Amino acid sequence: MEKIYGRTKTIQEDKVSGFCPGCMHSTVIKLIGEVLEEMDLVDKAACVLGIGCCGLHMDYIAYDNTTAPHGRACAVATGMKRTSPDSLVFTYQGDGDFASIGLAESISAANRGENITVIFINNGIYGMTGGQMAPTTLVGMKATTAPKGRDPKEHGYPMHMCEILNQLTAPAYLVRTSCNNPANVNKTKQAIHKAFQNQLDGKGFSMVEIVTSCPTNWGLDPMKSLDYIEEKMLPEFPLGVIRDR
Amino acid sequence: MARVFMKGCEAIAEAAVRAGCRFFAGYPITPQNEIPEYFSRRLPEVGGVFVQGESEVASVNMVYGAASAGTRSMTSSSSPGIALKSEGISYCAAARIPMVYANISRGGPGVGSIQPAQMDYFQATKASGNGGFQMLVFAPSTVQEAVDMTYKAFDYADRDRNPVLILADGVIGTMMEPVVLPEMKSDEEVAAIKASKQGWACVGHQLDYANRSWIQPGQWSTLKMQEANEDAAALYESWKKDVQVEEYQVADAEIVLTAYGISARICKSAVDLLRAQGIKAGLIRPITVHPFPYESYDHIDYNKCKAVLDVEMSIPAQFVTDVAVGVKDRCPIETCLCSGGNIMSRDKVIAAAKKIMEGK
Numbered sequence: 001m002e003k004i005y006g007r008t009k010t011i012q013e014d015k016v017s018g019f020c021p022g023c024m025h026s027t028v029i030k031l032i033g034e035v036l037e038e039m040d041l042v043d044k045a046a047c048v049l050g051i052g053c054c055g056l057h058m059d060y061i062a063y064d065n066t067t068a069p070h071g072r073a074c075a076v077a078t079g080m081k082r083t084s085p086d087s088l089v090f091t092y093q094g095d096g097d098f099a100s101i102g103l104a105e106s107i108s109a110a111n112r113g114e115n116i117t118v119i120f121i122n123n124g125i126y127g128m129t130g131g132q133m134a135p136t137t138l139v140g141m142k143a144t145t146a147p148k149g150r151d152p153k154e155h156g157y158p159m160h161m162c163e164i165l166n167q168l169t170a171p172a173y174l175v176r177t178s179c180n181n182p183a184n185v186n187k188t189k190q191a192i193h194k195a196f197q198n199q200l201d202g203k204g205f206s207m208v209e210i211v212t213s214c215p216t217n218w219g220l221d222p223m224k225s226l227d228y229i230e231e232k233m234l235p236e237f238p239l240g241v242i243r244d245r
Numbered sequence: 246m247a248r249v250f251m252k253g254c255e256a257i258a259e260a261a262v263r264a265g266c267r268f269f270a271g272y273p274i275t276p277q278n279e280i281p282e283y284f285s286r287r288l289p290e291v292g293g294v295f296v297q298g299e300s301e302v303a304s305v306n307m308v309y310g311a312a313s314a315g316t317r318s319m320t321s322s323s324s325p326g327i328a329l330k331s332e333g334i335s336y337c338a339a340a341r342i343p344m345v346y347a348n349i350s351r352g353g354p355g356v357g358s359i360q361p362a363q364m365d366y367f368q369a370t371k372a373s374g375n376g377g378f379q380m381l382v383f384a385p386s387t388v389q390e391a392v393d394m395t396y397k398a399f400d401y402a403d404r405d406r407n408p409v410l411i412l413a414d415g416v417i418g419t420m421m422e423p424v425v426l427p428e429m430k431s432d433e434e435v436a437a438i439k440a441s442k443q444g445w446a447c448v449g450h451q452l453d454y455a456n457r458s459w460i461q462p463g464q465w466s467t468l469k470m471q472e473a474n475e476d477a478a479a480l481y482e483s484w485k486k487d488v489q490v491e492e493y494q495v496a497d498a499e500i501v502l503t504a505y506g507i508s509a510r511i512c513k514s515a516v517d518l519l520r521a522q523g524i525k526a527g528l529i530r531p532i533t534v535h536p537f538p539y540e541s542y543d544h545i546d547y548n549k550c551k552a553v554l555d556v557e558m559s560i561p562a563q564f565v566t567d568v569a570v571g572v573k574d575r576c577p578i579e580t581c582l583c584s585g586g587n588i589m590s591r592d593k594v595i596a597a598a599k600k601i602m603e604g605k
Binding site for chain 1 (some may be wrong): 300304310336447448450451452458460461462
C-alpha cells in the first residue's frame with residue numbers, strides 16, 4: 001500500500017508526546033514541521049522557543065533551536081536573524097511570554113520590522129505554571145490567580161495582539177487562526193507557510209496568532225474545550241487576516 | 246604602532262571591532278553612551294550590525310541571539326543597566342554562549358549617581374545573575390588596559406563558551422588617554438572565527454536529531470542539569486591559570502595598599518610618593534577580580550608589614566572581603582573609601598597610609 005501521509009521528520013521518531021490530552025501545541029509543532037519540509041527549509045530553521053509549555057518542544061524538534069529568557073524571544077531572534085540572514089528564524093511563544101512579560105520585546109521587534117516570524121499561541125491562560133491569568137484571559141474566565149474570574153475593574157480586558165501590532169507601520173503580516181477544527185488547522189498551516197515565505201522574501205515581521213485550548217487548566221475535557229474555543233474564544237479573538245502587505 | 250588619543254568608551258568599542266566583534270546591542274545610560282554611539286557608526290563600516298535595543302533586557306538578549314548564531318557579539322551598560330542585563334547574562338552562561346560585556350560603573354545602589362564608582366564589585370564577581378555561574382572579570386586601570394582586555398576578552402569568551410566581563414568605571418570610560426590600538430582582524434579571520442562555531446551555532450543544520458544545534462539555558466532532565474553544572478564548575482576551576490595581578494614594591498613593604506581599577510592606579514602613584522617620603526609602601530592590584538589573586542597576599546612579608554590598606558570607591562567596602570581571604574588575619578586591614586560618585590584622591594590615600602604608619 002502506498003503511504004501518502006506520515007509523521008513529519010522534524011519531530012524525533014522515538015518520541016511520545018508528553019503534552020496533555022487535547023493540547024494543541026503538538027498540532028502546531030506538527031504543522032510547522034510539515035511546512036518546513038514542504039518548503040525545503042529544515043536545514044535553515046533556527047527556532048527560538050519561549051518559556052512555559054512552548055519550551056517543551058526542545059525535546060521533540062529535530063531542527064536547530066534555543067530557548068530565550070521568558071518574553072525575550074523576539075529580541076533573541078532579532079540578534080540571530082541580523083547576523084545570520086540566511087537562516088529561517090522564528091519564535092514560538094505563548095500568551096504570557098509574548099503578550100505579558102515580553103510585551104516590550106514583541107512590540108519593538110514588530111515596530112522595527114524585523115525579518116522574523118512569530119508563532120504566537122493564545123490559549124488565554126498560563127499552562128505550565130498551573131492556570132494563572134494571562135493578558136488574553138477572557139472576562140469572567142477563572143484562573144488560579146483570578147479565582148472569581150477575570151474582572152475588568154481589577155484586571156482590565158483581554159489583549160488583542162494582532163490588533164495592537166496593527167497600529168504599527170512596519171509589520172508585514174498579522175493573522176489570527178485556530179486549530180479547533182480541520183478546516184482551521186489547514187488555514188493555520190497556510191498562514192505559517194505564508195509567514196515563512198514572507199521572511200524568505202525579506203518582507204519583515206510576520207505573526208501568526210493561533211487560538212488554542214488548554215483543557216487541563218480550563219478544567220474542560222478536550223472535546224468541550226473545542227466548543228469553548230468556538231463559543232467563547234473566537235468571539236473575543238475573531239479569526240482572519242488583520243494585515244497582509 | 247601609532248598611538249592615538251581616545252576616550253575610554255570609544256577605545257573599548259574600537260578594540261572590540263578590531264577583535265572581530267560584528268554585533269552590538271545596547272541601551273543609553275550614562276556614563277557609557279559613547280560605546281553604543283561609537284558602534285552605531287563603526288560597525289556598518291565593517292559589515293557588522295548595531296541595534297539600539299528597547300531596553301537593557303532586550304539588548305543583552307539580542308546579543309544572546311547573535312552570539313548563538315556564531316557572531317562575536319558585545320553589549321555594555323552602567324550599573325543599574327547591568328542589573329537589568331543579569332537575566333540575559335545568566336542565560337548566556339547557562340547556555341554556554343560566548344559574549345563580552347562591559348560595565349562602566351557608576352554610583353549605587355538604585356539609580357545612584359552618574360559619576361564614577363566601584364559599587365558593583367559583589368555583583369560583578371559573586372553573582373551577576375541567578376544560578377551561581379561564574380565569569381572571567383577584568384578590571385582595567387588605564388584606557389590602554391581597557392583596550393587590551395576587551396580585545397583579548399573575545400578570545401577568552403570563545404575559548405570557554407562563556408560570558409566575559411570588563412569591569413571598568415566612569416573614570417576609565419570617560420577619560421581620554423593615548424592608546425596603541427591592537428591589530429584589526431581581517432575579514433577572513435573574522436569569517437573563520439564565525440565558521441569555526443557553525444557546528445554548534447543555531448543557524449540551521451541538516452536534519453539530524455543528534456547533531457542539531459541545541460543551545461539551551463536549562464534542562465528538563467535533572468541529571469543533565471547537574472552534568473551541565475559540573476561541566477561549568479570544571480571550567481571555573483581551570484581559570485587558576487588565567488589569574489592576573491600586578492604586585493608593585495611588595496617584598497619590603499611596611500604598608501601594602503590594595504585596590505583594583507582606577508583606585509589602583511591612584512594607589513600606584515601614592516606608593517611612589519610615600520616611598521619618596523621614606524615610607525616603604527607597596528601595592529597589590531588584582532587585574533582579574535574573578536578569579537581573584539589570593540596568593541599574592543602570601544607575598545607580603547608580615548614580619549615587616551604593619552597593615553594592608555584597602556582602597557576602593559565603595560561604601561560600604563566590598564573588595565575588602567576578598568582581600569581579607571588573602572590576608573588571612575596575618576595583619577590588620579584598614580580601609581580608605583569614597584563613594585557616591587566622588588573619585589578617590591591620591592592625597593586621601595597618602596594621608597590614610599601615613600596615619601597607619603604613624604600609629605594614629
